[in-house]
Amino acid sequence: MSEIREYHTMFPDISNSTLEVIRHTVTERGLWRVGKEEGFDLIRDMYEKISSVYGFPTPSLIEDTYEYYFISGERIGLPKVSLVSSLHEYRHHMQKKGRLRFRDVEVDARAWSISAFHYALPEDFDSAWSKGRIWYLPPYPGG
């Protein structure tokens, strides 16, 4: 049922400022090394910075049981600290503000979030892909 595509190459033109915010959040501030609470704060901070790049209001982020974006309330829920999931939900926020490249909003959000990870942190991306830790991607080509 689910669709597998080369999502990581579908947005080759994400702004350098956005990619830099992602790099900074992961490598310098240690998104994957900190505890849950601090991780959520880092994602909030990342949302604020990316929103300033695009000139959008910053969506709120809460810890919840499922990943979701509540469009009218501009609220994101995440059950755990995940870079790709947080970017995926943020892309839905961008869609609300008129940014939509692919007609299917889920395809668009998968493509933007996975591409952002790929272009911001190529080595981490490869490692995560090879371990099957990015949803909706085809099997890792390296076997």
Place this chain on the structure above:
Amino acid sequence: MPRGAQRFRPIWWTFDSRHPPYGILLGVGMTKIEFSRRASRILGMGEGTWVYDEVYGGAWWRITDPIIIGVAHKNYGRVVSFDDKNKEVIEVPKTEEGPGWSEYVLPALRPTRAMAERELGFIVERAVANFLREHSPEYRRKDITGILIEEEPLGGGLVNYRAKVAFTKVEEEQV
């Protein structure tokens, strides 16, 4: 055949012979007698002449069940609901499916933003429950990768929520 499909058929037959454009009528927050009277008035039919007890006691009361609404859409094209406040028939939007997602329409009666936000958890749980009923055992709760919730004001204080549930076979947590 999905549950509920057969039970709609006799009702459609009744409507079809007199009012083809309306499709199936669903009562919103009314007793059986109230619904019968009001809907009959709207459709210009005699009171109670078309209300089918068996259907009314089952599928019609389950108006917030996206699966039943989905079945009705699939079989009959259009589904309408009765807006008690404005005394008019309104169309229930069609649910959709795409690659790795299913959309459910959750009709609700929550006119204010504050109320809507309070019931966000309820909406999420409803969407998940409907997803599981439709896709399990092939897909499970852990396979839900995201939910996109849209509010759709219908006027007269009625709000529909569209919940698009994305899913895939999840083996590992996402990085």
